[in-house]
Amino acid sequence: MMCPSYRVTGEERHSTRGRARLLHEMLAGEIVTDGWRSAEVAEALDLCLGCKGCRSDCPVGVDMAAYKAEFLHRHWAGRIRPLSHYTLGGLPGWLRLIAGLRAAGAVDALARRLPVPGLDRDRGGRLPELAREPFTRSLPATTAFEARGPGRSPGSVMLWPDTFTEYLAPETGRAAVRVLRAAGLDVGVPRGGTVCCGLTYVSTGRLDRARKVLRRTLDALGDVPGPVVVLEPSCAAALRTDLPALLPDDPRAARLAAAVRTFAEALEEYAPEWRPPRLDRAVVGQTHCHQHAVLGDGPDRRLRERAGLVGELSGGCCGLAGNFGFEPGHHGVSVACAEEQLLPSLREAPRDAVIQADGFSCRTQIAQLGGVRARHLAELLAEGLGDGPGEGV
Structure with a gap:
């Protein structure tokens, strides 16, 4: 996977090695002399997609996404930031605000018609389209995890309502509820207040804001005695790694990070005897x-x-990578990254193949550039269930 932008541009400054070298020179202060305000370092990091591929693929485990977040945090300290840091970086807050208005349908239509400052015009300059009803509002009140009380069964799991599932793709959440219930698990969602992994704030370097959001989330969750199933991979990764890194002195952060499970992990660990429906299709x-x-x-x-899903999913990066592909000046690199493997x-997939992408960004890129709809693994399995447990959720 490492490094999508370097594989596209071929320029040393866009390689993990090149970016790390520039950061070293910046800290040494001999060649790069303007420190955290360095325009040269900012330019080199601008095309970092934050994919974290270097975290696993680099022989020394460099995490350039974390370095970029720290650089942006210090680079823009005390200054007006690029507009995209406020629009895309603050997406959870904007979506929550819009969804909370009584005239949400009219507001959403207006947002889709008018370009939004700070978004790339090649992408249409518009915010993602909101769902008609947020995920958690479509669930019965009895689905609230807090209503289970201290006597929760060993098969209880909390389903994390990430921003993308909550406001943009609630069908993924509903499908996950169906499948988890079909596997015999008792599923609830947090109702103590708004929860957020802080991902968009971290990726735009608004680390102080991310810490506030994460503390508020921990306050809203209270005790987390069991597994927390997170459908969006980027949110799961943020809760596992960014949360304890940003709040190292809060024991609640470590507990939540340890409780996080992906959709597949939860089924494997807590419903090992469950047999998923046989789909018997090629998957790309x-x-x-x-x-x-x-x-x-x-x-x-x-x-x-x-x-029975046969085939390999694409490696590399889809190129959208959260806010990256929506930011001005990134469209060409974003498309080139998608053309590399995805x-x-x-194009080469069998005609009857199903298309899977668990990440909302990946599904958005596939829809916009590939012209087809990709689905989360939970959606594919839910469709194979037919009438059964969880029907009507």
Whole structure:
């Protein structure tokens, strides 16, 4: 996977080695003399997609995404930031605000018609389209995890309502509830307040804001006695790694990080005897960068095999990478990254193949550049269930 932008540009400054060297020179202060305000370092890091591929692929485990977040945090300290840091970087807050308005439908339509400052015009300059109803509002009140009380069964899991599932793709959450219940698990969602992994704030270097969001999330969650199933790979990775790194002195952060499970991990660990529906189809699509680099995809591969999904998902990076592909000046690199592995795999796929991408960014890129709809593994399995447990969720 490492490094998508270097594989596109071929320029040393865009390699992991080149970026690390520039950061070293910046800290040494002999060649790069303007420190954290360095325009040269900022330019080299601008095309870092934050894929974290170097975290797993680099022989010395460099995490350039974390370095970039820290650099942006210090580079823009006390200054007005690029507009995209406020629009895309603050996406959870904007979506929550819009969804909370009584005239949400009219607001959403307006947002889709008018370009939004700070978004790339080649992408249409518009925010993603909101769902008609947020994921958690579509669930019965009895689904609230807090309602289970201290007597929760050993098969209870909390389903994390990440920003993308909550406001942009609630069908993924509903499908996951169906499948987890079909596997015999008792599923709930947090209702103590808004929760967020802080990912968009971290990726734009708004680390102080990320810490506030994460503390508020921990306050809202309270005790987390069991597994927390996170459908969005980037959010799962953020909770496992960024959360304890940003709040190292808060024991609640370490507990939540340890409780995080991906969808496939939860099924493998807590419903090992469950047999998924047989789909018996070829599968193509995209393994999320953070899944590859931080979470691993062993349980996903085994779950696909048990469901009869044959084939390999694309390596590399889809090129959208959260806010990256929507930021001005990134569209060309974003498309080139997709052309490196993802788009050719879609064009070469069997006609009846199903398309899987667990990351919302990956699904968005596939829809915009490939013209087809990709689905989360939970959606594929839910469709194979037919009428059964969880129907009507």
